[in-house]
Amino acid sequence: MESAKSNIEGYQNVIVMRHGDRKDDFDPLWVSTAERQWDPPLAHDGMVRAFGTGQRIRSQIGFPIHRVFISPFLRCIQTAAEIVAALSAVEFDPNAKSSKDVPLSDNSKLKVSIEFGLCEILSTIFIKHEIAPKDGKFDFKISDLEAMFPEGMVDHDVDMVYKEVPQWGESVQDSTDRYANTLKVLADKYPSENLIFITHWGGVSATLYKYFKDATKYVVGYCGCVELTRQVLNNDKAVEFEVVTSHGVSYKYSKIPIHDHVITKSPV
Template sequence: MSQIIWIARHANRLDFVNPDWFMTAEKPYDPPLSDDGMVQAKQLAKRLKGEKISQIFASPFLRTVQTANAVAEVLDLPIKLETGLSEWLNPEWMSEEPEKLSMIALAALFPRIDNGYTSHIAAQYPETHEKVRQRSGQTARCLAAECWPDDILLVAHGASVLGAAMGLVGDIAKTEVKATLCSLVKVVRQESEWLLELKGDISHLTTIEEVVRFV
């Protein structure tokens, strides 16, 4: 038997398109998708439409939930919010622990969120680079084992996409995976071995970023 773990980075975010948004935002560390990011999310959904994904797990940040929701609508699946897939809580990027929308607020906006799901892994501010890779890798292994042999989708951030991939295939992902915006990583389990089949595919996108930003 085999299992596929799909790992997607969220689509383009509003503060990448409009940096001034950060200055007046109520929750500056939790930006939504930009207009072109919404288009990218729909293109990701179209790419995954024919795949046999049975469960979707997403970081609880707004941009990842929006990206996951686009796929969930097409695949007619619920969304399970997993803190272990969260953004890298880097004190150099964030002056304090990022404030996000509450679970209640997210569930009101996105009815596909599974309110009965409980996260497996915590993300605690502040984090080192090593820490985010450790917890996202642990999350990927935990979810893969729990869902075996079903194929699943993880929607995360640049650093946690890389960490999740490293948690499955090891350090090879550190040099091979390119987690550009709305890119797709595919890891396949054949018996006890994990194989990296897609390393950050963006062939489903009509517009792509020129520089990879792990933000």
């Protein structure tokens, strides 16, 4: 899936993606028995959608993916596991439905890292007060989450942009700034690599607001994503990202609904 202009001519590509279908949307009773009600896993359909999204990325986007950065919430980790399985499969199988259906390559160079800056917006707007941790502390066992990826794929040398989970009660503006800063810092740190950020509704919409300012977002579907590109100069300085296209994202532009249309011409 190499592109003629992918990094060879100094372009960096970034995909910002929402997680797949969450279990509590399909099974309302799950919350009544769950220990971590605020951290639902993917539903089966979410697994299938995530793997299919990985297959689309592998076969259609026209550039290689080098790194995947992931919110520590379980639904994002599981989405990432399916995405990287599709990208790292020994060969592309259009009939495969999940990571269980494909053998993975032993020499995949793809790297993954967990990033607190990609967390869900921690407020009652997005997490109901009655299911949030009573002490306001969202705990994650990072080593257990990292174990969900093939051996050697987790890059332990990458420092998180945000060393701690955001505080409960953060404002939408604070989270918007957090998402934007996380993308900028990591993109600037790896200017010669193409990246995927697997995050939440807020992360995708914040990206759209920042880089496509005339848009008014109103729906980000499961595994909905925004694809960005920018030119990186020889001294590693880069111009501003531009939104190339989106998938599973609907928004308004100049009062006209746009659905997954190309917004600007892609340089790849």
